[in-house]
Amino acid sequence: MSKLSNTYFQNDDVVFLAKDLLGKLLVTKIDDEITAGIITETEAYNGRTDKACHAYNNKRTPRTSVMYKSGGLAYVYLCYGIHNLFNIVTNSEGLADAVLIRAVEPLKGHKTMLKRRSLTKIEPRLSSGPGSMSKALGINRTHNGISLVGEDIWLEHYTSFEDKDIIQTTRIGIDYAEEDAFLPWRFYVKNNRFISKK
DNA sequence: TAGGTGATCTTG
DNA sequence: AAGATCACCTAT
Numbered sequence: 001m002s003k004l005s006n007t008y009f010q011n012d013d014v015v016f017l018a019k020d021l022l023g024k025l026l027v028t029k030i031d032d033e034i035t036a037g038i039i040t041e042t043e044a045y046n047g048r049t050d051k052a053c054h055a056y057n058n059k060r061t062p063r064t065s066v067m068y069k070s071g072g073l074a075y076v077y078l079c080y081g082i083h084n085l086f087n088i089v090t091n092s093e094g095l096a097d098a099v100l101i102r103a104v105e106p107l108k109g110h111k112t113m114l115k116r117r118s119l120t121k122i123e124p125r126l127s128s129g130p131g132s133m134s135k136a137l138g139i140n141r142t143h144n145g146i147s148l149v150g151e152d153i154w155l156e157h158y159t160s161f162e163d164k165d166i167i168q169t170t171r172i173g174i175d176y177a178e179e180d181a182f183l184p185w186r187f188y189v190k191n192n193r194f195i196s197k198k
Numbered sequence: 199t200a201g202g203t204g205a206t207c208t209t210g
Numbered sequence: 211a212a213g214a215t216c217a218c219c220t221a222t
Contacts, residue, residue: 063205078205172217196218
C-alpha cells in the first residue's frame with residue numbers, strides 16, 4: 001500500500017488534481033470496518049475564481065473554514081438535509097480549493113457497503129453519486145476537518161488512466177453559478193459503470 | 199418528476 | 211427570527 005501524502009494534496013492546480021485522482025483508492029476504516037473504492041468521478045472547485053465554490057469571493061463562514069486550511073483534510077457537509085458530501089481540501093493555507101468525490105467503484109468491504117446502503121447486490125447506485133458514495137463508505141459530517149493521511153480515511157495509489165479513457169465535462173447541480181456553470185471541471189472514467197450521470 | 203429534509207446563510 | 215436556498219436521491 002502506498003498512501004498519498006499531504007504534499008500531493010497541497011498542489012495548487014485543483015483541476016489537475018481532480019483529474020489525477022481518478023484511479024486512486026479511497027479507503028475508510030469506520031466502525032472498525034474497512035471499505036475501499038477506486039475513484040471514478042470527481043469535480044474541482046476553486047475558491048478564488050469559481051462562483052460554484054462555497055468559498056467563492058473569499059467567503060469565510062463556519063462551514064467553509066476548513067477549505068482555507070492546508071490541503072489534505074476532509075470537507076464534509078450536509079446537502080439537501082439528507083446527503084453527506086465528501087470533498088478533499090487542496091492547495092495551501094488561505095487558498096480554499098477542494099475536489100468533490102462523486103463516485104467510486106467498490107474494491108473492498110462490499111458486504112459492509114451493501115449493508116450501509118440497504119442493498120443486496122452490487123450495482124452502480126451502490127456508490128455512484130456523492131451522497132450514495134459517502135454513505136457506502138460510512139463518511140458523514142463527524143469526519144469534517146479530519147486528516148486524510150490518518151487512520152480513518154485515507155487515499156492510496158492504485159492505477160491511473162490515459163486521457164483517452166477520461167471524459168471531461170461540466171459539473172452537476174450548480175446552475176446558480178452563472179457562467180462558471182459551463183467550466184469543464186468534472187471528470188469521469190469512460191465506460192465505467194460507477195458514474196452518477198452521463 | 200416531485201417531494202423529502204435540515205443545516206446554513208441572508209434579510210429585515 | 212424567519213425564509214430561501216441547496217455540489218442529491220428515491221419512488222411514483
